[in-house]
Amino acid sequence: GENVGLHLPTLSVQEGDNSIINCAYSNSASDYFIWYKQESGKGPQFIIDIRSNMDKRQGQRVTVLLNKTVKHLSLQIAATQPGDSAVYFCTFNNAGNMLTFGGGTRLMVKP
């Protein structure tokens, strides 16, 4: 039968350009946010995190921005490379140690 799956938003960028992946979260009580990267055939891997007392945090080629007013999170990747092609998930903490995962955004890097 027809395979109807989740429609993942897809971002297609040229190698070397900057990428911005956006995420909206729902729980105003969340105070910890993580971006994960999942490459094909692998488990999600931690990229960068941010606490709610910050609005920006930078890592190597990646920056996370948090806007608590509108409950919005973004991941910026500088000088995107083919190895950045993956599905990216934003997550936020929930009750206990649980994380709520967003639906994911697929990043495709064109050489």
Added chain:
Amino acid sequence: DAGVIQSPRHEVTEMGQEVTLRCKLISGHNSLFWYRQTMMRGLELLIYFNNNVPIDDSGMPEDRFSAKMPNASFSTLKIQPSEPRDSAVYFCASSSDRGYEQYFGPGTRLTVT
């Protein structure tokens, strides 16, 4: 550190058979999460343990699914009897009380025919 270890990496079984998936936590971690990932439903949390105690199992689909932590470093997820709709990639992840970051294993790809 070896990271989270899952076995088997691939499992193909026939409908009605029992399936057992295994997970070894990172040393020193005390929280364990089982997830299921499919094209249709994305990444779903099945069950969450803290210090060997199941805290939230609201994501477990039905009574055919059960999970245990016989000790602090090891967990099993059992499906009995398995059905074709259980076909998915099953991930376990572990974390410590020092933070929310979860470390994922490589996953077990289950195919039920």
